[in-house]
Amino acid sequence: MSAxxxxxxxxxxxxxKLALGLYRVLSAGELTLVVNSGDDFEHLGLTICPxxxxxxxxxxxxxxxxxxxxRRDETWTFxxxxxxxxxxxxxxxxxxxxxxxxxxxxRLKAGETLSAxxxxxxxxxxxxxxxxxxxxxxxxxxxxxxxxxLAFQDYFVRLRCAPQVRALRFAGAxxxxxAPGALAALAAPQLEAxxxxxxxxxxxxxxxxxxxxxxxxxxxxxxxxxxxTPLVGGQAxxxxxxxxxxxxxxxxxxxxxxxxxxxxxxxxxxxxxxxxLAPQFALPVHVTDTVMVExxxxxxxxxxxxxxxxxxxxxx
Amino acid sequence: MSAxxxxxxxxxxxxxKLALGLYRVLSAGELTLVVNSGDDFEHLGLTICPxxxxxxxxxxxxxxxxxxxxRRDETWTFxxxxxxxxxxxxxxxxxxxxxxxxxxxxRLKAGETLSAxxxxxxxxxxxxxxxxxxxxxxxxxxxxxxxxxLAFQDYFVRLRCAPQVRALRFAGAxxxxxAPGALAALAAPQLEAxxxxxxxxxxxxxxxxxxxxxxxxxxxxxxxxxxxTPLVGGQAxxxxxxxxxxxxxxxxxxxxxxxxxxxxxxxxxxxxxxxxLAPQFALPVHVTDTVMVExxxxxxxxxxxxxxxxxxxxxx
Numbered sequence: 001m002s003a004x005x006x007x008x009x010x011x012x013x014x015x016x017k018l019a020l021g022l023y024r025v026l027s028a029g030e031l032t033l034v035v036n037s038g039d040d041f042e043h044l045g046l047t048i049c050p051x052x053x054x055x056x057x058x059x060x061x062x063x064x065x066x067x068x069x070x071r072r073d074e075t076w077t078f079x080x081x082x083x084x085x086x087x088x089x090x091x092x093x094x095x096x097x098x099x100x101x102x103x104x105x106x107r108l109k110a111g112e113t114l115s116a117x118x119x120x121x122x123x124x125x126x127x128x129x130x131x132x133x134x135x136x137x138x139x140x141x142x143x144x145x146x147x148x149x150l151a152f153q154d155y156f157v158r159l160r161c162a163p164q165v166r167a168l169r170f171a172g173a174x175x176x177x178x179a180p181g182a183l184a185a186l187a188a189p190q191l192e193a194x195x196x197x198x199x200x201x202x203x204x205x206x207x208x209x210x211x212x213x214x215x216x217x218x219x220x221x222x223x224x225x226x227x228x229t230p231l232v233g234g235q236a237x238x239x240x241x242x243x244x245x246x247x248x249x250x251x252x253x254x255x256x257x258x259x260x261x262x263x264x265x266x267x268x269x270x271x272x273x274x275x276x277l278a279p280q281f282a283l284p285v286h287v288t289d290t291v292m293v294e295x296x297x298x299x300x301x302x303x304x305x306x307x308x309x310x311x312x313x314x315x316x
Numbered sequence: 317m318s319a320x321x322x323x324x325x326x327x328x329x330x331x332x333k334l335a336l337g338l339y340r341v342l343s344a345g346e347l348t349l350v351v352n353s354g355d356d357f358e359h360l361g362l363t364i365c366p367x368x369x370x371x372x373x374x375x376x377x378x379x380x381x382x383x384x385x386x387r388r389d390e391t392w393t394f395x396x397x398x399x400x401x402x403x404x405x406x407x408x409x410x411x412x413x414x415x416x417x418x419x420x421x422x423r424l425k426a427g428e429t430l431s432a433x434x435x436x437x438x439x440x441x442x443x444x445x446x447x448x449x450x451x452x453x454x455x456x457x458x459x460x461x462x463x464x465x466l467a468f469q470d471y472f473v474r475l476r477c478a479p480q481v482r483a484l485r486f487a488g489a490x491x492x493x494x495a496p497g498a499l500a501a502l503a504a505p506q507l508e509a510x511x512x513x514x515x516x517x518x519x520x521x522x523x524x525x526x527x528x529x530x531x532x533x534x535x536x537x538x539x540x541x542x543x544x545t546p547l548v549g550g551q552a553x554x555x556x557x558x559x560x561x562x563x564x565x566x567x568x569x570x571x572x573x574x575x576x577x578x579x580x581x582x583x584x585x586x587x588x589x590x591x592x593l594a595p596q597f598a599l600p601v602h603v604t605d606t607v608m609v610e611x612x613x614x615x616x617x618x619x620x621x622x623x624x625x626x627x628x629x630x631x632x
Binding site: 046084085 | 360361362387390391393394395396397398400401402403410411412413414415416418419421422425436437440
């Protein structure tokens with residue numbers, strides 16, 4: 001592959017939409033994605049990496065268009081049978097999806113790094129971008145709620161984000177190292193832009209930033225860092241961003257998000273529905289339609305984010 | 317369940333046919349099956365128990381009638397996807413079948429015994445018989461061949477029994493204990509018969525007999541022990557029994573099998589095609605059609621084996 005030109009930080013479904021747009025408008029090998037692994041978890045003896053897998057499936061054209069997660073053309077015999085045996089069925093695993101979890105778990109147990117496993121799968125799926133976990137070390141997002149502290153998937157899937165969030169912590173982050181591939185990509189002199197995809201800042205991007213050395217590596221790169229808003233008109237297109245912001249006593253506004261990323265980002269992509277807020281930003285803003293319904297929306301938003309970054313240019 | 321009246325030793329497919337016959341002609345709770353776990357293996361991070369699972373599926377009416385193994389109404393998305401990811405695909409695992417392996421592996425890792433896991437699954441599947449592994453400790457059949465020593469499933473499935481067998485050993489057997497449920501069933505005063513199902517004596521029954529204390533428990537029971545021939549006209553109905561006997565320099569005859577079980581059995585069920593051999597047996601013989609094609613064949617053979625055992629009666 002050619003050297004990375006664009007690096008994007010992303011969580012799962014929302015972020016992967018823009019990641020796909022970037023992938024499609026860039027040439028083979030130009031895109032590196034650093035993906036949240038804080039929502040990885042151990043379930044049924046398997047290591048499951050929801051955000052990485054959503055990214056893999058999305059870029060490979062294998063994502064399930066109806067569900068928004070998992071694989072297309074999926075069957076559900078495993079889950080149905082597991083239920084009949086009294087097994088845990090709150091986390092829905094399709095038969096094809098399961099193959100990735102089983103193969104990953106086998107390789108991790110054999111001593112491969114998560115980066116190596118994801119790279120091998122991406123190659124198998126014909127993906128011409130570099131997909132990296134933020135770290136090869138386990139980091140696990142824990143959600144302090146009114147119902148006690150919960151593992152992320154317990155909160156997110158089993159309890160459907162119903163508990164009130166009080167705080168988030170990223171267990172293992174302090175001892176984790178940035179994935180070597182991510183450090184190398186961030187140090188590449190030809191890197192032209194770093195994009196924070198429109199993922200949940202608290203659940204999806206913060207775990208990435210919590211890995212020691214990640215913020216410094218982002219800032220050390222001369223490439224401009226651009227955040228794309230995950231909020232439109234005070235609401236998240238997908239997921240509980242606005243709900244969680246409310247519970248954390250934060251105004252559910254793109255301004256809050258920009259402040260959250262202050263010191264890290266050089267520009268902010270704001271949705272046209274929030275254009276009135278633009279003058280209040282303390283940094284360059286690009287206003288556009290950020291809602292990605294069709295594939296063409298993803299490509300257009302990707303192109304606009306890249307041009308915006310090019311306009312801002314490299315830091316001295 | 318009521319107290320066990322009949323105990324049968326069985327391997328996989330061939331043995332499970334008679335096991336099903338016994339199950340159908342007996343009342344709920346009267347049958348205890350002690351099943352070979354020597355062909356259990358660890359694969360893709362899962363503990364897979366082929367003979368136990370074939371027994372579970374057969375008694376639950378879930379066995380795949382076309383394949384002869386696995387579950388009926390099965391899908392194969394997992395296997396197909398695993399292959400596309402470059403995973404190992406020589407051992408075919410259906411999507412529904414996989415649920416049992418994942419759930420079993422999870423429970424074993426949580427500290428449950430194999431007996432407890434199988435009992436729970438059997439109860440879930442509505443099976444009104446006791447199905448027990450020969451031991452809760454891992455015993456692994458190893459096949460010494462002209463291609464070196466092989467794990468059983470490597471020999472049996474991956475290499476399709478092609479290598480020439482020189483010897484068999486049951487790794488872990490010396491340190492294994494008979495499953496407590498099997499000891500209890502064998503010690504039950506009301507036990508009326510012990511049946512060695514028409515499984516491969518070397519691959520399926522010998523591992524059971526290799527567990528220290530199993531032979532003694534069989535002999536201590538007052539119940540007559542009856543073997544049903546796995547050979548008909550010098551051939552096995554299913555599997556490599558005759559091939560292996562040739563490779564071990566044994567005449568592929570029911571007489572060889574009876575001699576192999578000598579000191580253990582009190583009667584032998586011989587196929588009508590081999591009736592001419594009957595006078596050469598040193599113990600009571602019942603001659604009948606032992607080929608089980610239809611369900612009625614299984615029930616008839618089960619009834620005949622039970623009457624034969626009743627005619628022989630309890631030992632003093």
